[in-house]
Amino acid sequence: MRTTESSSPVRPAAISAEGWGWRHAGRSVPAIxxxxxxxxxxxxVLLLGPSGAGKSTLLHALAGVxxxxxxxSDESGSLLIDGVAPRGQRGRAxxxxxxxxxxxxxxxxxxxxxxxxxNLAVPRDEIWSRVHEALDDVGxxxxxxxxxxxxxxxxxxxxxxxxxxxxxxxLAMRPGLILLDEPTANLDPAGVLEVRDAVSRCLDKTGATLxxxxxxxxxxxxxxxxxxxxxxxxxxxxxKTGTPGVLLDGPPDQVLSEARTMLMAxxxxxxxxxxxxxxxxxxxxxxxxxxxxxxxxxxxxxxxxKGFKTVPPVPVQTDISAQVRAxxxxxxxxxxGAGKSTxxxxxxxxxxxxxxxxxxxxxxSEGAGIDPFKWKADQLISRIGTVFQEPEHQFVTGKxxxxxxxxxxxxxxxxxxxxxxxxxxRLTHLVDANPYTLSGGEKRRLSVATVLAAHPKVLVLDxxxxxxxxxxxxxxxxxxxxxxxxxxxxxxVTHDQEFSAVLGGTELRLGPVAxxxxxxxxxxxx
Amino acid sequence: MRDALNIRGNHALLTHANPLAKFVAVFLISLVxxxxxxxxxxxxxxxxxxxLFPLAGLTIRLLWQRAWPLIIAAAIGGxxxxxxxxxxxxxxxxxxxWSISEGSLELGLGFMLRGLAIALxxxxxxxxxxxxxxxxxxxxxxxxxxxxxxGSLAAMRLVGLMAEEWxxxxxxxxxxxxxxxxxxxxxLKATLGQSFGLLVQAVRxxxxxxxxxxARGFGGGQRTWARESxxxxxxxxxxxxxxxxxxxxxxxxxxxGTWSFVWR
Numbered sequence: 206m207r208t209t210e211s212s213s214p215v216r217p218a219a220i221s222a223e224g225w226g227w228r229h230a231g232r233s234v235p236a237i238x239x240x241x242x243x244x245x246x247x248x249x250v251l252l253l254g255p256s257g258a259g260k261s262t263l264l265h266a267l268a269g270v271x272x273x274x275x276x277x278s279d280e281s282g283s284l285l286i287d288g289v290a291p292r293g294q295r296g297r298a299x300x301x302x303x304x305x306x307x308x309x310x311x312x313x314x315x316x317x318x319x320x321x322x323x324n325l326a327v328p329r330d331e332i333w334s335r336v337h338e339a340l341d342d343v344g345x346x347x348x349x350x351x352x353x354x355x356x357x358x359x360x361x362x363x364x365x366x367x368x369x370x371x372x373x374x375x376l377a378m379r380p381g382l383i384l385l386d387e388p389t390a391n392l393d394p395a396g397v398l399e400v401r402d403a404v405s406r407c408l409d410k411t412g413a414t415l416x417x418x419x420x421x422x423x424x425x426x427x428x429x430x431x432x433x434x435x436x437x438x439x440x441x442x443x444x445k446t447g448t449p450g451v452l453l454d455g456p457p458d459q460v461l462s463e464a465r466t467m468l469m470a471x472x473x474x475x476x477x478x479x480x481x482x483x484x485x486x487x488x489x490x491x492x493x494x495x496x497x498x499x500x501x502x503x504x505x506x507x508x509x510x511k512g513f514k515t516v517p518p519v520p521v522q523t524d525i526s527a528q529v530r531a532x533x534x535x536x537x538x539x540x541x542g543a544g545k546s547t548x549x550x551x552x553x554x555x556x557x558x559x560x561x562x563x564x565x566x567x568x569x570s571e572g573a574g575i576d577p578f579k580w581k582a583d584q585l586i587s588r589i590g591t592v593f594q595e596p597e598h599q600f601v602t603g604k605x606x607x608x609x610x611x612x613x614x615x616x617x618x619x620x621x622x623x624x625x626x627x628x629x630x631r632l633t634h635l636v637d638a639n640p641y642t643l644s645g646g647e648k649r650r651l652s653v654a655t656v657l658a659a660h661p662k663v664l665v666l667d668x669x670x671x672x673x674x675x676x677x678x679x680x681x682x683x684x685x686x687x688x689x690x691x692x693x694x695x696x697x698v699t700h701d702q703e704f705s706a707v708l709g710g711t712e713l714r715l716g717p718v719a720x721x722x723x724x725x726x727x728x729x730x731x
Numbered sequence: 732m733r734d735a736l737n738i739r740g741n742h743a744l745l746t747h748a749n750p751l752a753k754f755v756a757v758f759l760i761s762l763v764x765x766x767x768x769x770x771x772x773x774x775x776x777x778x779x780x781x782x783l784f785p786l787a788g789l790t791i792r793l794l795w796q797r798a799w800p801l802i803i804a805a806a807i808g809g810x811x812x813x814x815x816x817x818x819x820x821x822x823x824x825x826x827x828x829w830s831i832s833e834g835s836l837e838l839g840l841g842f843m844l845r846g847l848a849i850a851l852x853x854x855x856x857x858x859x860x861x862x863x864x865x866x867x868x869x870x871x872x873x874x875x876x877x878x879x880x881x882g883s884l885a886a887m888r889l890v891g892l893m894a895e896e897w898x899x900x901x902x903x904x905x906x907x908x909x910x911x912x913x914x915x916x917x918x919l920k921a922t923l924g925q926s927f928g929l930l931v932q933a934v935r936x937x938x939x940x941x942x943x944x945x946a947r948g949f950g951g952g953q954r955t956w957a958r959e960s961x962x963x964x965x966x967x968x969x970x971x972x973x974x975x976x977x978x979x980x981x982x983x984x985x986x987x988g989t990w991s992f993v994w995r
Contacts, residue, residue, distance in 0.1 A: 304939055307943055319958075320947055324948035326954055333957065378947065505898065591903075
């Protein structure tokens with residue numbers, strides 16, 4: 206066992222892969238293969254590559270959490286940390302994953318940070334001094350960072366705070382290697398910087414080796430001293446340059462200038478690059494009003510029973526008014542927790558407003574009644590389509606084609622649109638695949654296509670560009686601009702300014718939540 | 732769910748007792764109450780339990796808010812026992828098949844009080860016990876395997892998350908045209924589909940959480956505990972309290988001549 210004195214500095218880890226490959230149990234093709242890579246102690250590496258290049262697989266392997274002896278997964282070559290297999294070295298590497306909710310283990314902040322150190326059998330007094338230090342290092346104890354007490358409930362943290370908490374939990378293990386697997390993909394811009402800065406501070410202090418996987422290069426470019434681009438499509442064969450598995454390797458500026466075009470083609474968010482998108486052609490003057498919200502207060506919670514009393518939920522946002530017009534975009538922005546998604550879902554007829562009213566114009570309702578929340582499910586989908594942030598929430602069948610046919614079959618019309626949508630969103634080669642097995646970008650495209658198959662006049666999207674690579678981003682933005690020109694109204698909740706710029710239209714900015722007080726909304730041209 | 736399990740802000744005396752001691756006390760009381768079906772022992776225990784409310788930081792208001800379905804269930808259970816139980820003594824009300832006699836009313840009352848008296852200690856325990864502390868006690872003091880205890884604790888945190896997820900999936904599916912309207916069969920089908928969606932998400936989340944835990948070194952042999960689970964004098968009193976309430980209930984009932992074992 207390692208020595209666990211608090212005075213012992215972190216010993217940065219070295220990584221060496223020689224012809225390393227991994228095939229997951231039940232798959233015929235290896236996720237990654239023929240990887241040759243050396244990372245020196247203390248190096249900070251940004252790992253790039255298109256989805257399916259095996260980046261996550263590599264991080265999981267380094268964290269020692271890949272596969273079991275029992276299953277029929279397959280390893281080839283060697284992957285070593287300090288010359289030893291990662292599996293045998295608990296605590297040598299710390300891993301942070303994408304979904305903040307699953308990075309938290311216990312329900313109190315202090316306990317959660319202590320968890321890793323406990324598992325490494327660190328003595329009790331030592332654990333608590335590490336916990337204090339780690340929480341200070343990630344900035345969760347400063348007034349600006351939330352000033353959290355040790356017994357603060359972890360459920361009450363924001364996404365960025367949860368990720369920083371996870372980092373503190375990793376630091377408390379004193380690992381020589383920190384592995385970040387798209388740590389900021391689910392965060393808003395403020396959260397992204399929070400986490401990035403915390404990582405930067407901790408690396409400066411400990412000198413640990415870093416391997417980070419992330420699409421958005423600009424966030425990490427100044428922090429890393431090397432970029433490694435993995436071969437697309439995993440199979441190392443057919444590589445023109447360099448070793449199998451690795452396409453490019455070098456200092457950030459060099460890699461970015463040498464391979465800018467190639468990286469852009471692979472969908473990587475190279476700094477200063479906004480992918481080309483289709484411009485809006487039609488700028489409607491006074492377009493048809495389809496849907497309006499008037500002085501709406503919103504909450505996800507339903508009225509709750511407390512004994513004999515029924516208590517209405519406390520709204521997360523009040524007094525919101527907005528108009529949705531045919532062929533026009535409405536972008537809902539604002540800080541985390543301002544009720545953006547909740548308002549969008551209310552507008553989309555999926556939540557009942559706590560106060561105020563959402564009303565559909567006759568042109569939209571077509572006899573279905575004024576209140577979208579009261580519409581039947583099939584009435585709703587042919588009028589307002591909603592694309593959720595997590596595509597998997599909306600999958601209702603086991604095949605891509607069935608998924609697309611689902612809406613039209615229920616409605617009894619529109620099946621002829623399906624082929625066009627498949628073609629347009631590049632899903633044709635996947636018709637027989639199971640939706641759950643698709644890549645992130647494919648899932649996003651599918652979820653948009655399935656909702657559009659019902660031909661709604663209003664399309665509502667919740668953070669459609671979160672965690673998407675530049676190619677999917679550009680496709681989505683172009684496609685929506687086409688829809689807008691064709692007369693569909695597009696409402697999107699987004700932090701992504703470039704995205705709203707492509708769509709144009711109006712911006713509805715929801716203010717920070719002031720409990721019990723009404724907040725005024727500014728609406729202006731985006 | 733998340734609110735109900737959060738005892739932060741509760742500084743009552745019993746929050747400082749070892750969860751295992753509280754567990755033993757609750758077990759003792761429940762055991763005694765499960766032995767008899769008379770109303771005297773149940774009432775004695777119930778009165779004693781109500782007296783413990785302030786010690787656990789529980790108020791009648793909180794109790795009603797958290798446990799009203801349980802209280803109503805106990806009342807309904809008692810009432811139906813009174814109606815359908817075999818008559819004995821003077822008949823008080825008779826509506827054809829159903830009749831209430833002194834004997835059956837007594838039985839029903841005893842049933843209701845017993846239900847409450849058995850449920851209350853568990854509610855008291857939950858009110859003043861943090862799940863994390865309970866896990867610590869179970870692993871360190873009761874020597875249950877820590878993999879199991881901590882695994883369950885982490886999974887419990889996911890349960891609250893799943894409740895939110897259920898609502899989101901419901902909306903997401905409505906947005907696909909899967910309605911909760913229609914015939915009972917269609918509703919059942921929709922609910923099954925939603926359950927499947929939730930199951931998929933639960934498995935995904937659980938496996939990601941498992942990776943997180945494993946990457947933090949969980950699952951090895953030796954492990955230390957950041958929080959030491961300890962016993963104090965208070966715990967002696969807690970167990971003794973459980974014993975006294977249990978024994979008091981038996982003795983009062985025997986003294987009043989109402990004690991009757993369930994199997995007789």
